Every structure is written in C-alpha cells, then in structure tokens.
Amino acid sequence: MFHLQIAQYIEKEKLFGLKDKVLIALSGGADSVALLRVMVYLGYTCEAAHCNFHLRGEESERDESFVRRLCKKMNVPLHVIHFDTSGYAAQHQVSIEMAARELRYDWFEKLRKEQNADVIAVAHHRDDSVETLLLNLIRGTGINGLTGIHPKNNHVVRPLLTVSREDILAYLKGMEQDYVTDSTNLQDEYTRNKIRLNLLPMMETINPSIKSSLFSTASHLLDASVIYNKVIEEGKERVLTEEGISIEKLLAEPSPRALLFEILYPLGFNSAQADDIFLSLDRQSGRRFFSSSWMVVRDRTHLLIKDVSLQAAETEDKPVIKEERFPYTTEFVIPRDKKTACFDADKINNPFTLRKWKAGDKFVPFGMKGKKNVSDYLTDAKFSILEKENMYVLCSGEQIVWLVGERTDNRFRIDKDTKNVLLLRLI
CATH class of the missing domain: 3.50.40.10 (Phenylalanyl-trna Synthetase, Chain B, domain 3)
Structure with a gap:
C-alpha cells in the first residue's frame, strides 16, 4: 500500500518518469532511507548523495558510515561530500541552517548535472509541510507562505509529500530496516522542533487529524496561489517603474497593501514592515525602511528601492x-x-x-x-x-x-x- 501511494503521487504530480534517473538525497534518517527503499522497489535508476556537515561530532561520522553500508548492501552508487559548514556560515554571515541548505542544494544540482540525473529526490513528507505552514504563519506571511512545501521545485522533487512520519516509520519497521536518528531533532531547541514537539501535539488534543487537515488546507491554498500569483504579477507590471514603485498607481490597485507586501517580501521585509511602509504613503516623504539587504525610501511620487547589501556596496564605484x-x-x-x-x-x-x-x-x-x-x-x-x-x-x-x-x-x-x-x- 505504501509503495502504491508513492507511485500514484509521482504519477499525479508528474514528478518524473519511470525511465528517469533519480539522485536520492540520503541523510541516513528514517525519511531518506524510506525514500531510497521505495524508489529502488519501484524500479527507478537511483544514485544516492550524502552530505557530511561536520556539525554533530561522532554522529556525523556515524551517519556517513551507515549510509555507506546501506548503499553497498543495496548496490546503489553513493556520492559523499564533506563541508566546513561553520566556516561557510561565518564567511557568508548566514545561520548554520542556511549555510547547510545552500551547500547541500548547490552540490546536489552540480552532482545532478555531472551524473546526468533527471531529478534530485528529497525526503520531505507531510509533517514537514505542515510544520513549514505553521512556521510561516507564526513568523507572518502571505498566501504563498501558507502553501506548505511544494511537490516540485525545478529539478528538486518530493515523492513522500503525502505520507506522514508515522507512515514512514511503520513502513521501515515492517521490513525491519534500520536508520539513524539525528539527536538534534529530539531537542526542544529550534522553532521547528518546538512546533513538532510541543505545538502540534497540543493541537492534536483539539483535532486528532490536525496534520491531515492542515496539509489539505495547504494543498487548496497552493491551487489558489496560482491564480493569486498571476494577478500579483500583472499588478507588479502596472506599478513598478525604473524609479521604483509608483505610489499613485499602487493606490489605484484593488488591494494595494497585498500587492506591496508581495513586492517587498522577497526583499526580506516582513508583514509588519510592509504595513509600516504602506502607512507611510500618506505621510511626508523621506522616511526609510530597511531589511537585511534592502532599503525602501518614501519619496515624493515613488517608493524607491535600493540594494544596500555589503556586496552591492563593494561594487558601487565612483564615476569614471x-x-x-x-x-x-x-x-x-x-x-x-x-x-x-x-x-x-x-x-x-x-x-x-x-x-x-x-x-x-x-x-x-x-x-x-x-x-x-x-x-x-x-x-x-x-x-x-x-x-x-x-x-x-x-x-x-x-x-x-x-x-x-x-x-x-x-x-x-x-x-x-x-x-x-x-x-x-x-x-
């Protein structure tokens, strides 16, 4: 039943074809091990890719050793890379989580091209998507932040997105397949873990099917977002000029506040900041608003947008x-x-x-x-x-x-x- 559910989802979302070569992101955790077992069982040509981020001492080495043994046993080609994740984070001034994400996906794409793979399959499942929805809701987001994790993003696909963590563990237990556990996932340390370990169990006391309900809601919003994003893009074409955002044209839009948020959110401005900028439209010019890398200035007729990142400052030259x-x-x-x-x-x-x-x-x-x-x-x-x-x-x-x-x-x-x-x- 588990295999059939995955096969039907792959076909429904057109994630990839039976003749395609699949590069499996294999951490050694239960979800990635289940993904590898399912893909091999369904007859896909698979290769595995493992990242050693050197963040958990002996656990990182344990995970790599486990993955090597598993791929050898299953006769699956394995690619392994080692990262100085902490050094990268310090050099690029990003969090450890963001550093690991950038390093991982950059390498996956490079490896995909080298090995002529069609897709990179990652093991996100239904619970991950629900946690993402709640995380974005807590931080503040628009409709796109409430759509959860998407089944496909360019060459990255997620075949397990309709199954729960509970389903995955039951599947592995049924075939007596072991896996490794990341101890940090059991710690109430990061926001996502607080959602997983505290918030969701509390919500389940109100609605035992809360994860299924939230996932279903995210799926509906994903469909609605296609229409929403089309209208937003049309609005952007009307209000964006070489100078910035035309205030007059923005205020003539059916929902100027929503359109302004969608323009500014990708630049690092949250919903509260976007509201402050919107309220500045009927006030005196000159006010400035900052995200981590961008500045918005309320000028006479436009909201001016400027890249103020370190990289932009370094490339800003005097006239010649x-x-x-x-x-x-x-x-x-x-x-x-x-x-x-x-x-x-x-x-x-x-x-x-x-x-x-x-x-x-x-x-x-x-x-x-x-x-x-x-x-x-x-x-x-x-x-x-x-x-x-x-x-x-x-x-x-x-x-x-x-x-x-x-x-x-x-x-x-x-x-x-x-x-x-x-x-x-x-x-």
Whole structure:
C-alpha cells in the first residue's frame, strides 16, 4: 500500500518518469532511507548523495558510515561530500541552517548535472509541510507562505509529500530496516522542533487529524496561489517603474497593501514592515525602511528601492571621467550630451577632485549669473532622494566645475576669448 501511494503521487504530480534517473538525497534518517527503499522497489535508476556537515561530532561520522553500508548492501552508487559548514556560515554571515541548505542544494544540482540525473529526490513528507505552514504563519506571511512545501521545485522533487512520519516509520519497521536518528531533532531547541514537539501535539488534543487537515488546507491554498500569483504579477507590471514603485498607481490597485507586501517580501521585509511602509504613503516623504539587504525610501511620487547589501556596496564605484584637451577653433561644436562637459581649459588652474556633494555646496549653473545651492538645484530639478545621494561634483580647488552628468558651472564656460578646450566625458 505504501509503495502504491508513492507511485500514484509521482504519477499525479508528474514528478518524473519511470525511465528517469533519480539522485536520492540520503541523510541516513528514517525519511531518506524510506525514500531510497521505495524508489529502488519501484524500479527507478537511483544514485544516492550524502552530505557530511561536520556539525554533530561522532554522529556525523556515524551517519556517513551507515549510509555507506546501506548503499553497498543495496548496490546503489553513493556520492559523499564533506563541508566546513561553520566556516561557510561565518564567511557568508548566514545561520548554520542556511549555510547547510545552500551547500547541500548547490552540490546536489552540480552532482545532478555531472551524473546526468533527471531529478534530485528529497525526503520531505507531510509533517514537514505542515510544520513549514505553521512556521510561516507564526513568523507572518502571505498566501504563498501558507502553501506548505511544494511537490516540485525545478529539478528538486518530493515523492513522500503525502505520507506522514508515522507512515514512514511503520513502513521501515515492517521490513525491519534500520536508520539513524539525528539527536538534534529530539531537542526542544529550534522553532521547528518546538512546533513538532510541543505545538502540534497540543493541537492534536483539539483535532486528532490536525496534520491531515492542515496539509489539505495547504494543498487548496497552493491551487489558489496560482491564480493569486498571476494577478500579483500583472499588478507588479502596472506599478513598478525604473524609479521604483509608483505610489499613485499602487493606490489605484484593488488591494494595494497585498500587492506591496508581495513586492517587498522577497526583499526580506516582513508583514509588519510592509504595513509600516504602506502607512507611510500618506505621510511626508523621506522616511526609510530597511531589511537585511534592502532599503525602501518614501519619496515624493515613488517608493524607491535600493540594494544596500555589503556586496552591492563593494561594487558601487565612483564615476569614471575621461579628459581631453585641444585648441579651440570656430568649427568646434559644444556637445549637448549631459555625459559630456566642455570648459575653457585656461580658466581651470587647480587639480581636479571628485566627491559626493555636501550641504552648503554652491555653484553657478550654466547660463546663470548667481550662485545656487546644489541642494536647491537638485530639488528644483525633481531629483529623487536616492539620486541626490548619488550625485557627484567635480571640483577645481574649492570651486565646483561640474555637477557630474547634470550641469556645468557657468564660470568655466567657453566664450569668445577661449583658446583651449577641456573636454570631459563620463564613462
């Protein structure tokens, strides 16, 4: 019955075909051992992949030894890799759990291609999906967070998703198949384990079939999310512009708050933060909101979105300016391109310095006679807050020569007395 249930689910969800080669993620735990036994029994061509994360001392070595013995006994090719998980987590500033996940799935995909496997089968089951739903509900999520674990994600498939942990243990017991137990799964330490060991047993006192009910609800929501996501994508196309999120267009949507959440959630903003940003729409501009890697700024007409991660900061370069000097002739035509600036070379006597503008900076905009604050100029020209922050000035001594990429200073313009031209191009 167990084998039939899995076979029917594989066929129903079109996870893979009988002639496909399946790479089994084999930890040695009950669920992964059951997955391997079922796939081999059903006649699929299987290879196994085991990750040793070196996080549990002797237990990690025990798991690897068990997996090696099992695959040898079943005549299944096995691939093993060792990871310095703690080192990776520290280097990339992520949690141990996230580090293990990234290392595992990156290697699985690489191995799948090397071995010409069609899919990577992982052993998530019904209880895992229910725990994921509750975990997301507790943290705060939209409809997509309530759909549980999906049967298929690119090349990753989950054939055991309709069976419970209890079903898996009964299956293994019936064939007298042993497995290893991760001691951390028995500890009331992480949030998921608290859900598994405390919350779900308490909910079962109210509804003994709570896991089945929640899984069924997640399945219905998964179907509904297909329609929901289609509408959300259409909404994104209407409100997202090169500048950011158009506030006017967002507020014209049938459900602007939901659409805003779906735009911001993938950037690391939770539901409470998305609500705060939504409430800022009828308030004064200038407010800033941060996730771990992104910033949203409430500007006059748009919500501006900027990547503020360490990687983005490292790749943010100063403007590159190419300099050219030559004698002035009457045939010379001054370019109208804002990325090009022309000056009377003999009026510039001090070396150039390039910096971001600061409060109090003044210059004489080309075509004008009096000085103007750079801040006032940028405001009058309707620069956004982020565009203002990214504006550079090219200075000769203490004097601003060029608001780079925008406007030159009139004091250094070419006139009837010009003998030499200085041409600057923004690369």
